[in-house]
Amino acid sequence: MPIKRPYLVEILTALALVLAPFVLPYLGFSPSTINRILIWGLFGLGFDILFGYTGLLSFGQSAFYGTGGMFAAYLLTEAGFPYVLLAIVLGAVVAGVVGYFIGLIALRRTGIYFAMITVAIAEVFFFVEFNPLSAFTGGENGLPGVPTPVINLGFTVLKFDTDWTMYTFLAFWYFVGIVIALRIVRSPVGAILSAIRDNPLRATALGHNIHGYKLTAFVVAAIYAGFAGGLLATMQGFMPPDAFMFDTSGQVVMQTAIGGAGTLFGPLIGAAVWLYLSDFFQNVLHLGPTWKLVLGIVFVLLVVFLRRGIVGAIIDLYRMTKGDKQGTEPATAAAATAFDPAAVEAMPARRRGGEAPASGPILRATGLTKRYGGLAANSDIDFSVDHGEMRGIIGPNGAGKSTFFKMLTCEVAPTSGTIMFEGRDITGMSVTDVCQLGLTKSYQINQLFDRLTVRQNLTIAALGETRGRFKLDLLRSIHSVPGLGEQVERTAALVNLTARLDTAVSELAYGEKRRLEIGLALATSPSLLLLDEPLAGMSPRERVETVALLKSIARGRTLIIIDHDMDALFELVGKVTVLQEGRVLVEGTPAEIKADAKVQEAYLGGVHGEVA
Amino acid sequence: MINWANFISQCFNGLVTGALLALISSGLTIIYGTLGVLNLAHGAMFMLGGYAGWVTYTYTGSFLAAVVAGSLFVMVVGVLMERLVIRHFYTRPHEDQLLVTFGLGIVFVEVVRYYFGSLSQTVPPPGPLLGITNLGFMIYPTYRLALLGIIAVALLVLYFVLYRTRIGMIVRAGIEDSVMVDSLGIDVYKVFMLVFGIGAMAAGFAGIVNAPVVSIAPDVGEAILVQTFVVVVIGGVGSFPGAVIGGLIAGEIISITTMFNPAYSQIMLFVAMTLVLVLRPHGLLGQAGRE
Secondary structure: OOOOOOOHHHHHHHHHHHHHHHHHHHHOOOHHHHHHHHHHHHHHHHHHHHHHHOOOOOOOOHHHHHHHHHHHHHHHOOOOOOOHHHHHHHHHHHHHHHHHHHHHHHOOOOHHHHHHHHHHHHHHHHHHHHOOOHHHHOHHHOEEOOOOOEEEOOOOEEEOOOHHHHHHHHHHHHHHHHHHHHHHHOOHHHHHHHHHHHOHHHHHHOOOOHHHHHHHHHHHHHHHHHHHHHHHHHHHOEEOHHHHOHHHHHHHHHHHHHHOOOOOOHHHHHHHHHHHHHHHHHHHOOOHHHHHHHHHHHHHHHHHHOOOHHHHHHHHHHHHHHOOOOOOHHHHHHHHOOOOHHHOOOOOOOOOOOOOOOOOEEEEEEEEEEEEOOEEEEEEEEEEEEOOOEEEEEOOOOOOHHHHHHHHOOOOOOOEEEEEEOOEEOOOOOHHHHHHHOEEEEOOOOOOOOOOEHHHHHHHHHHHHHHOOOOOOOOOOHHHOOOHHHHHHHHHHHOOOHHHOOOEHHHOOHHHHHHHHHHHHHHOOOOEEEEEOOOOOOOHHHHHHHHHHHHHHOOOOEEEEEOOOHHHHHHHOOEEEEEEOOEEEEEEOHHHHHHOHHHHHHHHOOOOOOOO | OOOHHHHHHHHHHHHHHHHHHHHHHHHHHHHHHHHOOOOOOHHHHHHHHHHHHHHHHHHHOOHHHHHHHHHHHHHHHHHHHHHHOHHHHOOOOHHHHHHHHHHHHHHHHHHHHHHHOOOOEOOOOOHHHOOEEEOOOOEEEHHHHHHHHHHHHHHHHHHHHHHHOHHHHHHHHHHHHHHHHHHOOOOHHHHHHHHHHHHHHHHHHHHHHOOOOOOEOOOHHHHHHHHHHHHHHHHOOOOHHHHHHHHHHHHHHHHHHHHHOHHHHHHHHHHHHHHHHHHOOOOOOOOOOOO
8 A cells, every 4th residue: 555655646647647748649649639538537537436446337427427517518608607617616516416316316226226227317317408408408419619718817817728728727637636536545435435345234234324425426426527527518619418328428437447447547548548549440540430349349358358457457467576475474474473362452342422331231132033924033032131241142053043143233123022232222223323332243154345455344344433324534544543543453463463454355364354254343342242153164273262362352342152162152151042943942151051951952852961 | 188099099109119128128137137147238139139130131021031030140149148258257246247248239239330330221011010900999000009919929928938838947946046056957057048048039029020110220229228227127127027017117108208298208217217216126026135
């Protein structure tokens, strides 16, 4: 991560923008092509935040590009509004507002549904522009006569009425656009957006209101699109109606994919390749309309063979030649030295909502029942856990343990019954809100952010605690969030992943992933932590380490642990609840449970003997 | 004042459009349901069917031959597309699948434009179905009446194949859980290839039988694709009955709005989609969790 040289990317971009007019014409780029590349690149910046970073593939960006451009063009022509720059900004604002309302509808679904809905919405904008609003938009003629910007600085007047002066205007705004985009992706919001892309379920469970963040990304993309639309109008002196066409949406998608999604510079590079080739095919090779066929084939081949686009491929190549050895060596060193979590400073649970009484029940479930059709997964469970307790839950497969946990964390709503957490009724609340209150879970099957590093994973979890469920600190550097770095380091130390902080999750060993899974839950500073089979799939040695880890975690918080490893569990917990066929069979100390005839029968089918 | 004769004839138009959309959408939806791939080239399949039929017609002069050739050609294109490209995308993210089918759609459209130009082409209806029919309460073009029957038969055949044959049972099982089907010893890839072919053929068949009503051009698939999306969102993804009901609803909305003001027909379609999304986010006949 470029923390050491904070403004390197910005400085290089500025240099490139200054040098471009001196270099690109020799490569066969005409000034107007270069200007169009900048506009598409700016348009694509917002789209890349939406698609590359948040994982939402919209095929409807033309709606906002067109809306912003049309609004600005209407102000500047029909309405006689004199300030070009202000008109463009207003166009972007209108596009953002429209994006907010469209986002409310489109974001009701994800994945392919989202793609289909955005296509349909963009098509409607096209029809609206052509028919009901043609009095304002010029229908199929568009709006001609859009003036070029003139800026009066007092001592001098800047006019942008030639190709190269227009270039300086566009390059300036592209630079502003990339600086803002870089700040967004490096902000806490940016981190959460990548979390949503990788694993929306876990992002929700870590206390982030992901719908709000998705809507934010959607609006940001709409604002960028609207601003680019306005720039298009002033550059061409004309707002073309085909800005609203499906082709426009398709083009920004293809350019971004060609250049590389999730890189910010991908769309600019993609636009350069796209427009250069289209000029080249038409003007040099005289292919006529066939140019689009050739570009289509190029695009398909790129999607098939170059998954991360041109910029992505360059980054991969750079990493390969540089050799990514730093990550692996210290890890083996760490494994050699014995790990002792007790030596690591414990992480106290955060006190939420003032001084809660630290005695009495922290969680109480009454009459908890969950039915799936005719099948009762849990029926009429009464369950209570005291502050500071460590409770074990055991039961044969299919006893309803995981369903019970899902209800406690509000992932699944109970059919009937109530759940009280720290004296508050949380029945029917969302998993996000419950996490914010200090109750979370580590999953039986790892739910991690696979494409991100360990540090990023823990950061995302810790952000839920430090920022609440939704906060719009789009332009704040993630490094300036107070206490975040310490929280991440401390959690990493506790789960023995300090040496692996900058390793991608996809490169971790299974045992490390398991520890990170616990680390994610822990980084939210829960006062009540549920662990669903934390020892599953671990080697004997890892089990010993993890048991020590759990003991260390338990200082200052309440734990409920499901596991099948009874030796480990009985060593850890003070009290065990046995579930069978969705009901509480018996509850007691490990010694009582071991001696209980009903438990022996449940596990061993009536063979009397000590439970292993 | 509403002109009732006009109203009834528009309702019939809506039925024809709706049946057509139902057929195309069911192709899209069974592909998505079974393979988990949203084929953005589905509109291009519709267009290819029209062109393959038109080429056959200009050589043979037989409408029947055109329909057969158009459908079979698109089926072959679908099978090849699955075998050569889509198969390598099952393990890649949904977004990559969308990108590659989108790109293939463009390639198909531009290939057709390269060979046949951008001008629209027409295929006349077969001789016996020329002219108009007096239904007593209104007069209506004979071919459109016949078209309604043709598509109804096609939908019934598709229904029969899906719900009454062994292969259909495997396909429906694949929609529920393709991993399970695979582990039962059925070569799920063969099924995928077949489903992609059948789904594409549904669009291709629609493309050629609709050619006598609306002339064909390289871009004709794009608008159809968008309407198909609306149908699938309304009906619920992966649901064959949902596609049929969604198609008919969409067809009637388009036709009846057109009677008052053609400009608003697409907008009303969108309003309907929004209503469904707000009231029943998974579509009229869709199931939660199948996404």
